[in-house]
Amino acid sequence: xxxxxxxxxxxxxxxxxxxxxxxxxxxxxxxxxxxxxxxxxxxxxxxxxxxxxxxxxxxxxxxxxxxxxxxxxxxxxxxxxxxxxxxxxxxxxxxxxxxxxxxxxxxxxxxxxxxxxxxxxxxxxxxxxxxxxxxxxxxxxxxxxxxxxxxxxxxxxxxxxxxxxxxxxxxxxxxxxxxxxxxxxxxxxxxxxxxxxxxxxxxxxxxxxxxxxxxxxxxxxxxxxxxxxxxxxxxxxxxxxxxxxxxxxxxx
Amino acid sequence: xxxxxxxxxxxxxxxxxxxxxxxxxxxxxxxxxxxxxxxxxxxxxxxxxxxxxxxxxxxxxxxxxxxxxxxxxxxxxxxxxxxxxxxxxxxxxxxxxxxxxxxxxxxxxxxxxxxxxxxxxxxxxxxxxxxxxxxxxxxxxxxxxxxxxxxxxxxxxxxxxxxxxxxxxxxxxxxxxxxxxxxxxxxxxxxxxxxxxxxxxxxxxxxxxxxxxxxxxxxxxxxxxxxxxxxxxxxxxxxxxxxxxxxxxxxx
DNA sequence: GTGCGCCGACTGGTCTGACCAGTGGACTAG
DNA sequence: CTAGTCCACTGGTCAGACCAGTCGGCGCAC
Numbered sequence: 001x002x003x004x005x006x007x008x009x010x011x012x013x014x015x016x017x018x019x020x021x022x023x024x025x026x027x028x029x030x031x032x033x034x035x036x037x038x039x040x041x042x043x044x045x046x047x048x049x050x051x052x053x054x055x056x057x058x059x060x061x062x063x064x065x066x067x068x069x070x071x072x073x074x075x076x077x078x079x080x081x082x083x084x085x086x087x088x089x090x091x092x093x094x095x096x097x098x099x100x101x102x103x104x105x106x107x108x109x110x111x112x113x114x115x116x117x118x119x120x121x122x123x124x125x126x127x128x129x130x131x132x133x134x135x136x137x138x139x140x141x142x143x144x145x146x147x148x149x150x151x152x153x154x155x156x157x158x159x160x161x162x163x164x165x166x167x168x169x170x171x172x173x174x175x176x177x178x179x180x181x182x183x184x185x186x187x188x189x190x191x192x193x194x195x196x197x198x199x200x201x202x203x204x205x206x207x208x209x210x211x212x213x214x215x216x217x218x219x220x221x222x223x224x225x226x227x228x229x230x231x232x233x234x235x236x237x238x239x240x241x242x243x244x245x246x247x248x249x250x251x252x
Numbered sequence: 253x254x255x256x257x258x259x260x261x262x263x264x265x266x267x268x269x270x271x272x273x274x275x276x277x278x279x280x281x282x283x284x285x286x287x288x289x290x291x292x293x294x295x296x297x298x299x300x301x302x303x304x305x306x307x308x309x310x311x312x313x314x315x316x317x318x319x320x321x322x323x324x325x326x327x328x329x330x331x332x333x334x335x336x337x338x339x340x341x342x343x344x345x346x347x348x349x350x351x352x353x354x355x356x357x358x359x360x361x362x363x364x365x366x367x368x369x370x371x372x373x374x375x376x377x378x379x380x381x382x383x384x385x386x387x388x389x390x391x392x393x394x395x396x397x398x399x400x401x402x403x404x405x406x407x408x409x410x411x412x413x414x415x416x417x418x419x420x421x422x423x424x425x426x427x428x429x430x431x432x433x434x435x436x437x438x439x440x441x442x443x444x445x446x447x448x449x450x451x452x453x454x455x456x457x458x459x460x461x462x463x464x465x466x467x468x469x470x471x472x473x474x475x476x477x478x479x480x481x482x483x484x485x486x487x488x489x490x491x492x493x494x495x496x497x498x499x500x501x502x503x504x
Numbered sequence: 505g506t507g508c509g510c511c512g513a514c515t516g517g518t519c520t521g522a523c524c525a526g527t528g529g530a531c532t533a534g
Numbered sequence: 535c536t537a538g539t540c541c542a543c544t545g546g547t548c549a550g551a552c553c554a555g556t557c558g559g560c561g562c563a564c
Binding site: 049057076 | 529
């Protein structure tokens with residue numbers, strides 16, 4: 001018996017889709033690189049031999065995917081953007097909004113993710129990177145006296161450094177995306193917490209412990225501390241019923 | 253000194269963007285749910301008091317984000333789609349194509365991710381779920397005699413079950429996305445490997461070992477085996493120079 | 505009464521052509 | 535050489551048109 005031919009569902013290919021494909025392909029091949037400009041809409045009309053509506057629909061798709069940006073009046077035409085995680089973040093945020101994704105799931109993911117990254121980082125880190133980590137701790141301590149946003153930023157720098165040390169930009173992107181979504185959900189609550197200063201101090205303390213464990217080369221301990229830190233920091237915003245699930249993630 | 257007011261960059265809000273926002277908000281509020289239909293374009297023109305081009309640009313954006321689907325001739329109007337990870341996968345695939353993301357990074361991410369998921373799963377799994385895992389092993393064994401696609405599908409079922417056991421749909425989505433991208437990059441090469449049957453048998457053996465470790469409640473061992481499996485299975489497609497980085501991830 | 509095929513109202517996809525506010529480079533006056 | 539003006543051209547939006555395709559209902563044949 002021969003294998004059945006596996007037909008594909010037939011769906012008409014819209015003209016604007018083929019334009020999107022062509023531009024994305026050119027980008028993948030390197031014929032188009034970030035910073036370059038696309039021809040003006042009217043010029044694209046001529047090149048693709050379609051109407052302006054069609055070209056514009058293609059541009060809207062590309063724009064919503066973070067590939068290009070059009071600015072009215074700019075004689076240089078639409079700009080090819082460098083990749084950013086904002087489009088990814090938008091997708092995940094949508095996923096979260098439709099409520100198929102709860103805050104506790106996001107946090108659980110971050111605990112797992114960040115723990116794994118720290119474990120890897122504690123093996124791969126160089127002495128110089130250890131110094132860098134110490135420096136971010138100092139920055140966090142200084143930021144406490146400024147305001148919560150500053151502290152949040154310093155905390156972000158710490159986690160980005162960890163992701164970089166683990167030599168995997170996907171981890172970095174992933175952290176970035178999920179962190180952004182989480183903060184989007186609860187940043188307002190955090191900023192108005194009455195004891196925010198105490199929280200920040202405790203968080204700083206935890207981070208210092210993590211760095212100590214990394215210095216000692218104890219990846220397990222570092223990861224565990226990181227998860228504990230994340231839990232302590234955010235658990236208050238999670239319904240009691242779901243806290244247990246998260247707490248179970250702390251131990252490995 | 254008072255805090256500086258943190259101005260936002262001012263950028264004109266396009267009409268089609270406000271339409272997108274309104275529809276996405278309605279979706280977030282639950283006024284619109286998957287399966288429902290949007291009014292026809294001409295009806296939307298009337299409701300939003302804009303031209304059809306504008307409505308269509310908004311629909312194209314929503315469509316490219318996987319929110320709706322328009323079919324020509326459908327008297328019911330555009331359909332609200334349930335969330336799927338395909339839009340996410342598209343974004344990550346684009347990220348990979350721009351070559352800021354190498355195969356080795358994708359695999360490294362999967363090794364970390366899958367290892368972490370298995371470690372969590374080995375703590376949370378119920379006896380019934382253990383039985384389910386055994387069942388997927390049987391399915392994989394049977395699939396070897398069919399063809400590579402069948403085996404790949406059975407393997408996918410295994411990893412999806414792991415993700416489900418770890419009780420975090422984000423892990424599931426993440427695995428799904430990255431796995432899809434990786435396979436998109438090398439599935440053709442794998443399918444034509446001369447010794448594909450031997451590879452599949454070895455992979456099956458490794459999976460069985462993982463399940464054994466999960467049964468024994470040894471999360472570390474299970475995770476390590478999983479990473480080893482992933483490495484053995486895919487390392488051949490990674491440049492030699494990058495294999496070392498991946499090999500370093502196997503041990504925890 | 506029931507099943508079938510036809511038809512038309514309507515859909516989305518595309519095109520044409522138009523107007524406007526705004527941009528930025530070239531050109532000019534000092 | 536600078537500062538200011540100006541205009542060609544940009545993207546954003548609109549109105550109106552045509553086409554191929556779809557679906558639901560009507561009427562016909564059985």
